[in-house]
Amino acid sequence: MDNSLLVDSFQRLLADAAPLSQLRSAEVLPGAPACWEQLEASGFLDGMVPEALGGAGLSVAEIEPLIAAMGACLLPAPVAETMVVRFWSARAGFALPPGAVVVLAPASAMVPLARHATHALVPTSGRLDLVRLQALAADPFRAGGAPIGQGGDVEGSLPADGIDLLAVAAALLAARMAGAMAQMLTMTIGHANDREQFGRPLGKFQAVQHNLAIMAEEVVSARSAARIGFAGLDFDSVRSAIAKARVSEAAHRVCSLAHAIHGAIGATIEHDLQLYTRRLMQWRLAFGGETYWAIRLAKARLGQAEGTSADFVRSSLQSEG
Amino acid sequence: MDTVSLLNGFSPAVIPPEAEALRAPIKAFLADWTLKSPPHRRARSWTAFDRDFSRELGRRGWLGLTIPAQYGGAGLDAFARFVIVEELLAAGAPIAAHWIGDRQSAPLLLRYGTEAQRNTFLPPICRGETVFCIGMSEPNAGSDLASVRSRATPEGDNWRLSGSKIWTTYAHEADYMIALVRTSGTPSDRQAGLSQFLIDLSLPGIAIKPIMLGTGDSDFSEVHFDNVLLPGDALVGVAGNGWSQVNAELAFERSGPERIYSSLVLLDLWITQLQDQADDSDLATLGLLLARLASLRAMSLGITARLAHGESPIIEAALFKDLGTALEQDIPAAVANAVSARPDRAIDPELLRTLAYLLQLSHVFSLRGGTREILRGMIARGLGLR
Numbered sequence: 254m255d256n257s258l259l260v261d262s263f264q265r266l267l268a269d270a271a272p273l274s275q276l277r278s279a280e281v282l283p284g285a286p287a288c289w290e291q292l293e294a295s296g297f298l299d300g301m302v303p304e305a306l307g308g309a310g311l312s313v314a315e316i317e318p319l320i321a322a323m324g325a326c327l328l329p330a331p332v333a334e335t336m337v338v339r340f341w342s343a344r345a346g347f348a349l350p351p352g353a354v355v356v357l358a359p360a361s362a363m364v365p366l367a368r369h370a371t372h373a374l375v376p377t378s379g380r381l382d383l384v385r386l387q388a389l390a391a392d393p394f395r396a397g398g399a400p401i402g403q404g405g406d407v408e409g410s411l412p413a414d415g416i417d418l419l420a421v422a423a424a425l426l427a428a429r430m431a432g433a434m435a436q437m438l439t440m441t442i443g444h445a446n447d448r449e450q451f452g453r454p455l456g457k458f459q460a461v462q463h464n465l466a467i468m469a470e471e472v473v474s475a476r477s478a479a480r481i482g483f484a485g486l487d488f489d490s491v492r493s494a495i496a497k498a499r500v501s502e503a504a505h506r507v508c509s510l511a512h513a514i515h516g517a518i519g520a521t522i523e524h525d526l527q528l529y530t531r532r533l534m535q536w537r538l539a540f541g542g543e544t545y546w547a548i549r550l551a552k553a554r555l556g557q558a559e560g561t562s563a564d565f566v567r568s569s570l571q572s573e574g
Numbered sequence: 575m576d577t578v579s580l581l582n583g584f585s586p587a588v589i590p591p592e593a594e595a596l597r598a599p600i601k602a603f604l605a606d607w608t609l610k611s612p613p614h615r616r617a618r619s620w621t622a623f624d625r626d627f628s629r630e631l632g633r634r635g636w637l638g639l640t641i642p643a644q645y646g647g648a649g650l651d652a653f654a655r656f657v658i659v660e661e662l663l664a665a666g667a668p669i670a671a672h673w674i675g676d677r678q679s680a681p682l683l684l685r686y687g688t689e690a691q692r693n694t695f696l697p698p699i700c701r702g703e704t705v706f707c708i709g710m711s712e713p714n715a716g717s718d719l720a721s722v723r724s725r726a727t728p729e730g731d732n733w734r735l736s737g738s739k740i741w742t743t744y745a746h747e748a749d750y751m752i753a754l755v756r757t758s759g760t761p762s763d764r765q766a767g768l769s770q771f772l773i774d775l776s777l778p779g780i781a782i783k784p785i786m787l788g789t790g791d792s793d794f795s796e797v798h799f800d801n802v803l804l805p806g807d808a809l810v811g812v813a814g815n816g817w818s819q820v821n822a823e824l825a826f827e828r829s830g831p832e833r834i835y836s837s838l839v840l841l842d843l844w845i846t847q848l849q850d851q852a853d854d855s856d857l858a859t860l861g862l863l864l865a866r867l868a869s870l871r872a873m874s875l876g877i878t879a880r881l882a883h884g885e886s887p888i889i890e891a892a893l894f895k896d897l898g899t900a901l902e903q904d905i906p907a908a909v910a911n912a913v914s915a916r917p918d919r920a921i922d923p924e925l926l927r928t929l930a931y932l933l934q935l936s937h938v939f940s941l942r943g944g945t946r947e948i949l950r951g952m953i954a955r956g957l958g959l960r
Binding site for chain 1: 576577578579580581584586627636660663664665717736809831833841843849852854856857858859861864865866867868869870871872873876893896897947949950953954957958959
């Protein structure tokens with residue numbers, strides 16, 4: 254799969270429509286984000302909709318790098334989630350309300366980006382309801398997330414079609430987190446090369462070098478796991494479990510190393526690093542943390558008595574659906 | 575290398591169908607054998623030496639997979655070797671007798687050897703008949719490999735070799751060693767002046783002493799060379815080019831499934847015993863290990879794809895090995911923690927034997943093939959920090 258041209262043009266779009274410099278103002282303005290019109294006009298929101306229905310027909314695997322790019326710039330809009338909901342809606346022949354900005358809302362103590370959405374997709378018995386969002390609680394992380402309770406007007410519904418909404422939400426979030434962590438690594442390498450102490454750049458100190466190497470290892474491992482969440486023709490709960498468990502586990506270590514290397518400046522409101530940390534810390538606990546997904550993954554392994562763990566890992570990538 | 579290119583270096587790769595087709599036959603072969611060998615033996619895997627087993631693999635065409643057919647190999651790509659090696663390691667097969675030759679010596683000779691060396695040595699490696707070892711570390715040159723002191727001096731058309739090697743895996747069982755030694759300059763010249771030699775270990779003047787480990791096994795040896803007369807054609811590649819030749823091997827040495835599966839037999843034994851008594855703590859422990867395993871396997875495949883394209887991604891391989899050996903070390907620690915969480919419950923004797931072995935040896939997993947500290951220095955340099 255080589256869709257680097259697509260990813261490049263998407264990154265240019267994000268840099269133009271939602272530069273990081275505007276994120277602080279987005280944090281205090283709930284509701285549909287300012288960039289939404291431009292994103293709508295770009296056609297990316299229909300990226301997964303089949304070509305016959307006017308979309309770009311992107312596969313699950315092809316959207317993963319796009320979501321990582323959203324994470325890298327902390328895009329304050331549920332674009333990945335809306336892309337998936339538009340795909341499901343097109344498949345079901347259902348027309349979303351114009352301008353709907355949709356988050357996925359399986360039972361979860363926290364729904365990231367909910368405060369920047371107009372609608373939530375909520376599982377009910379056998380269906381997925383599109384619920385118009387009402388006023389949401391303030392986000393203690395100031396990252397646009399919120400719990401989504403009961404109630405709100407149902408403006409349509411989709412057949413559940415065997416969709417494990419929590420698994421899809423977790424996979425999308427894992428890719429976003431992996432992209433954000435990669436950007437933290439870039440920022441931290443830059444800081445280590447620029448900042449001097451004891452008459453030389455921090456990056457010249459072996460202790461700092463080794464911490465950066467560990468950080469790079471976690472970032473690469475997390476991204477590899479996130480890609481597994483998108484490895485099949487469709488989402489799958491075992492693949493999501495691999496992705497969200499590993500990515501959430503990596504998030505704490507990546508954030509703590511980034512801050513250790515930046516020093517206290519990284520935690521100040523002027524510095525971009527804390528924008529990443531606040532979100533990663535929230536996203537880690539949204540849609541199930543590492544323990545939740547680890548337990549689901551282990552149960553799937555115990556349910557497959559035959560074969561080695563290598564077989565289990567391999568077959569989890571091959572089984573479709 | 576920036577973050578983006580580092581991540582692109584691990585782009586997802588899928589094993590091609592023709593390589594995947596090798597899996598079922600070797601699985602069938604290993605299924606019979608696995609039943610006969612208890613887990614605590616199988617946990618030794620690529621440190622367990624069995625010439626007959628390696629010859630049997632050679633007879634079945636499962637060695638020298640990436641070596642061209644004209645030298646006795648299968649002429650396939652790195653993915654074919656990945657599949658075979660993955661199955662051998664997951665089963666815990668005793669593969670030490672062919673391991674070094676198949677993984678490193680054969681590709682090295684194919685790349686740098688003379689036609690005569692290829693014709694002489696590659697076919698018996700592919701048949702699993704000739705055992706190779708690699709002489710790198712010395713008593714005073716461990717992680718600081720460039721400070722090797724063993725020296726070969728020209729003597730007419732031949733060479734005279736004196737010095738010592740240590741921690742050489744299975745030198746006491748091997749037929750040949752490929753050694754990195756100094757041919758010019760002094761240890762202060764570092765990487766310059768080093769060369770590789772292919773040494774017949776039956777030559778006069780060579781003394782080999784196995785090193786006994788606390789486990790009771792002897793995987794390594796100490797080798798002394800006392801004025802050993804080497805023929806001129808023992809030189810591999812170009813005199814003085816040894817360092818870069820050794821570095822070309824590193825991506826092969828550090829990127830394979832052997833850096834993630836060394837504790838897999840234990841993990842799977844624990845899983846069979848968890849079936850009816852797992853609590854949430856056991857499940858959480860197991861799940862996190864499996865998630866790491868899955869991500870590492872994907873990383874190894876990503877590097878394999880680049881090896882198949884003829885690249886030598888040594889930074890990526892260093893990063894993968896550091897993470898992979900950490901998993902191999904964390905598995906025995908996690909299993910030990912889990913089975914000791916309920917002191918009133920007996921530990922299955924076979925699980926205990928397997929666990930005891932790995933709890934002793936796993937500390938070495940991050941030493942063999944380059945220590946953590948060396949690897950992290952390489953990664954940092956790769957990220958542009960030095």
